Amino acid sequence: MTNSLPIRRAAVLGAGVMGAQIAAHLTNAGVDTVLFDLPAKEGPADGIVLKAIANLGKLSPAPLASKALAEAITPANYDTGLEQLKDCDLIIEAIAERMDWKQDLYKKIAPFVNEHAVLASNTSGLGINKLADVLPEQLRHRFCGVHFFNPPRYMHLAELIPATTTDKAVLEGLETFLTTNLGKGVVYAKDTPNFIGNRIGVFSILSTIHHTAQFGLGFDEVDGLTGPLVGRPKSATYRTSDVVGLDTMAHVIKTMADTLPDDPWHAYFKSPKWLEALIAKGALGQKTGAGIFRKVGKDIVVLDVEKQDYRAADRTAAPEVVEILKIKNPAEKFAKLRESQHPQAQFLWATFRDLFHYSAYHLADIAETARDVDLAIRWGYGWSLGPFETWQAAGWKQVAQWIADDIVAGKSMSSAPLPDWVFDGRDGVHAAEGSYSPSRNAKLPRSALPVYQRQRFPDPLLGEQFAQGETVYENDGIRLWTDGDGIGVISFKTKMNTVSDQVLDGIQHAIGLAEKQFKGVVIWQHKEPFSAGADLSGALGALQAGKIAEFEAMVANFQRTSQRIKYALVPVVTAVRGLALGGGCEFQMHAAKSVAALESYIGLVEAGVGLLPAGGGLKELAVRASQAAGADGDVFAELKKTFETVAMAKVSNSAVNAKELGLMRGTDKVVFNSYELLHIAKAEVTALAEGGYRPPMPARRIRVAGDVGIATFKMMLVNMLEGRFISDYDYEIAERIATVLCGGKVDRNAVVDEEWLLTLERKHFVELAQQEKTQARIAHMLKTGKPLRN
Incomplete structure (x- = not known):
């Protein structure tokens, strides 16, 4: 490149x-x-x-x-x-x-x-x-x-x-x-006011403001409709405006009014009276603590334009409209929205119609292709589909006809006609060969710039398919595939890429195949997260059914898988992006090298569900502390750096921070473009393999901090307990973490091996898992997604 x-x-x-x-x-x-x-x-x-x-x-x-x-x-x-x-x-x-x-x-x-x-x-x-x-x-x-x-x-x-x-x-x-x-x-983008992202994005907000008033809806109600239900961020429309700043919002609207005098929608490029009133009062949104929404104690209140005062923010999407939005087929969904008499459904159809109308009318002036508009809106506003993709998915010809009918009926915000190319018999603007360019009247492919050859799976647009590689082995947990470049890729198939028995067995089998067929393996997922950790619901089921032996066997299999990654005869490189929690974090700790996207949130979070890391994570931290201390350094001083990370279930806020927390090694790699992650991980596999890779020798002489280390950690914990920073049960979990990290109740500087530490991990993990409080924590996490402090 x-x-x-x-x-x-x-x-x-x-x-x-x-x-x-x-x-x-x-x-x-x-x-x-x-x-x-x-x-x-x-x-x-x-x-x-x-x-x-x-x-x-x-x-x-x-x-x-x-x-x-x-x-x-x-x-x-x-x-x-x-x-x-x-x-x-x-x-x-x-x-x-x-x-x-x-x-x-x-x-x-x-x-x-x-x-x-x-x-x-x-x-x-x-x-x-x-x-x-x-x-x-x-x-x-x-x-x-x-x-x-x-x-x-x-x-x-x-x-x-x-x-x-x-x-x-x-x-x-x-x-x-x-x-x-x-x-x-x-x-x-072409050199036109507000370029692409803000030109279309701000128009969408202006159209939403207009139709909110037209259909008599509340701001909270609209946010309930224009967020995740239609594939957009949780902050939806009005909460996003509060975050951006209402003064900024008004400035951008004024820029549109001043610089686009000939735009057929120009009449709508002005701040509504309620927005001007809020700005005059200094209520500019999040930065001033009040805007369209405001927090009063623990409650959220929202501006009510008619009352000119705040009221409880309790209006949401109506059940019948939610049912329409749940329809999987976009063509059916849009037909139902258009025919429904419910004001919320009418509102949604109107905002989509005007967005499609505006985007098509201005496409030729603002961008080279429809791809540029859709990607700008997705990447700049966080929508799951851009305007043209949404229109195409809903049935291009039918939706175009409806828009034209509404223009004639005077229902649209502007009477400007749709451009002729919309009606030239097409079924959309995106296809496998490229995206439509009105100026060239052709579908143009993606850029051929060499940098894009580093993206094996770019962010796909509607209608784009990227070859999935050749499957070498597959079970219910994982798929091992290759591009024919001598490197295997293991991808998980579970929800949130959690680790189940099938994932564990699959990884071990895939590594065995790779040792015979490939120069190395990358563990990489098609989508974030890398892995949300162990399959908690499966584990809780086994525990509640009293199948302790089965549960212990699963833990042993987890450890076996981590060790298999570490001691594979070919390099195993993990390619991490998004969450890598618990077992996901442990897998990357055992890899020959970990390559992580900057936005990787890595953590050993087991303490949060009343457990401790037992997929070899604590063992690995003890091994690293012994190696860092060398023959006569202070092992405890090395352990102290990571003890708090694990005991407090800290999660990194970036891959760089994961290195600071001791969850990634200094030699591991941070990648800035997550779409290049697979390319870079493969390059690392090649470099290791070409350099004559051998796995590390088994760690048989691990110097540990022993009973003195445990006692020192307990003193730290007592202070935290007395200061009420942790609960009694947090103390018990943290004490067990300290016990494993320090190698158990042995003499200070005693020498142990990996098997000793893995046995300790397993013992404490299984004992904690049988406790009522741990099971309550797991159940709470599964139900609410939040940790329970009991």
Whole structure:
């Protein structure tokens, strides 16, 4: 893969919410980053930036993969720091959305930008060509728009907006960098106001606001309809607006009104009176503690426009509408929504109709293909399907006819006609060969840029199928498959990729096959999570039926599987993304190498359900502590680093943090684009195999902390118990964890082997499992998904 854009150092101009978080994410990705802002009026000149960097540690969700990374960001100001721009390869401007301010800043920095650096504006909607006007000739071909979505670490979308003067090689280099190094999904947008994501996304919100009033619905009621029921995030419409900030919302609406005077929907580009009233009162949403919704004690209240006051937020989707939305066949579902007389169903049909109408009408102006619109909305707004995919799934021709009928009947928000291509006999805009481009009147395939060859399974659009590989072995728990590249891939088939008996037996059998047929194996899942851990419902059933021997055999089989991963004759590499809890975490601990996507939430969480890790996890921590201490170091000091992680059932908030918690090794790999995870894991297998891989020698001389270690941990626990940080039962579980980690009641620095530690794990696990309080914790977790503190 060629990357014609070597980026060693980057600068971000503007330390506001977006700028500081973009700098944080560049730093996450290992890019040396300078963050600029105006010089402070008093105190140190870099005071504004220093304050912004300090604030990064307080934001939730966390912009930094590790709090320690804050120190890596270099603060600077425009008066004394511009010399630092000379050695930056990428400069991202992220100051306030004012054309004159941005242009003034460009004039100021232009003399300091070196001849190969790329300058990009993170504007959310200003004209890229107009911004480029003030740049010197030699910088214009290295300037473009790159619009990150908030929060930049978590939102997959980055819109790339070329100016007419932007060099193609610069765009391709930047696209490659954004995709692999920052883990983004890149969509090219044309230079039109608000680009693609916000143009369609904000229109959808405006249409929702309009129809909320038209059908007399409450804001809470609409959020009940426009969230997970229609494949969108839990925060739905109005709660999302509160999170984004109602002032920001009003600003974006005003930008649309000012910059799109000829849009046929222009009459709707204005903030409703209730929104203006909230802003005037300073109720801007989450950041001020009140907006459309407000928390009063433990209750949530919602604005009632008629009463001009808040009321209890208790209106939800009507049962009959929920029944329609549950229909699996989209064509049937849309037909039922359209014919239902229920105001909620009428509302939903109207919002979808106007969204489809607007997206089709403007497709040619704003994007090259329908794919760009659908991916922008999915990646930028978190929808499971974009507007065109939704329309196509519901039956393109029939829905087009209904939209046309509604336009004629005056029911639509605009009387603008649908474009002719909608009615040219097509059944949709997406097909296996590509997505429709109105400007070229053809279906265009996905980008052929080399970076995309690293994605074996890209995020699929409706109608796209990617070859599933050749099955080598399959049972009810797993599938072992290959692409014919000499590497086997094990994928789980259970719900949430939990670990059942079939998964355990399947992994062991698959590794046996791989030792004969392949150079190595990757454990990778088609979808998140990596694994939510052991199958608790199966375990609880065996316990309640009093089948203790059967239960103990399952635990022994779990340990056998972890050991099989560790001592396989070919390298086993785990490819982790999303949750890797309990047994999922233990499997990756036993792999020759673990490769984890940045957004991996890894933890040994058994204490939360009244158990302790017994798939070899505690044994592995004891082995690592002994190895780290060496022949005469302090084993207890090494154990202390991970004891709290396990006893408190801590889960990492990133793969980087998983290393800090001792759940991943320093040599394990963090990957930024989860769609590249399989590619990189296979590369690691190849590197290990080509390097003459041998499994580690069995750990027969493990030095343990023994009875002195256990006693020291108990002293720590007594303090926590007295401070009421833990319950009596938490104390008992943690004491048992300490006992296993320290190798049991043996002398300090005694030497044991792995089998000794595995036996200890099993014994304590089975004893805990038989206790009433543990069974109550497991049952509670299965029922509510939340831990019980008993």
